[in-house]
Amino acid sequence: MTGFLAGHWADAQEAKIGKQAGDPADESLGDHRYAAGVAVIFITGMSGTGKSTVLGELARLGYRTVDTDYGDWMEEVPEPGGAGTELQWCEARIAELIARHEVSGAPLFIAGTVRNQGRFYPRFDQVVLFSAPVEVMLERIAIREGNPFGKARDEREQIIKDTAEVEPLLRASATLEIDTRQPLADTVRQLRDLISPAKTGKP
Known part of the structure; x- marks a missing residue:
């Protein structure tokens, strides 16, 4: 397996096993206890999934959102x-971001795809995978603005391989998968439903 594959798999599996067993939090990533009602x-997901x-x-x-592909994350x-x-999450910054919102009373939506994301899975109420057929992803990448990744032939080949x-x-390791070929409003509705008390198990 590549570094991403091996690293993500190990981190995600460790996080899943630890969460099921009730292991104590990794202190380097902050306190894993959630504030009541905060999701x-x-x-x-891969590039081009929306x-x-x-x-x-x-x-x-x-809603408060953070796209970790941009900024100092x-x-x-x-x-x-x-x-x-390789680019990975700055774990101290991500931990601080999550901790700040765990006491804010407001939900937080974070997006990204990096090798060390699995280390934070115990901190997330839901891990949502966005997916779409490769041809749809490449078509979106070809016409999108503001992100040049995927325009070059070698980058497109890498996207196909990574997919x-x-x-x-x-x-x-996802808790939910959403096919983003559906209307944007439907995808947003599914995500908004996840922050309800019935979905998070919080009051």
Whole structure:
């Protein structure tokens, strides 16, 4: 497996097992106890599945959203074996972000796809996988503005490869999958439903 595959799988499985067993929180990532009624929803998926579009609509509706592809949420981390570096979440910043919203009384929607995201799964009420057929993803990437990734041939080939190799692992550790070929309003409605007390199990 590639570094992303091995790292994500190990982190996600460890998080899932620890959550089921009731293991104590990893203190380096902050306190895992949620404030009553606060939901933290994580949206993941391959490039072109519509994460940024949906976050934009949620923000327009007044929800707090963070797209970790933008801003200072990432840092360069050495790859296993010292072959180079890769962008991963800056864990201290992500932990601080979540902790701040756990006491805010407001729900939070976070989006991203990085190797170390599985370390934070115990902090999320839901892990939502966005998916779409590869041809739909590539068509969206070709016409989108503001993000140049996927325009070059080698990047498109990488997206196809990652979809085949990485998406199944994201699916295995997700709590919900949404096919984003449906109308935008339907996807947003499904996410808004997740922050209701009935879905989160919180008062």
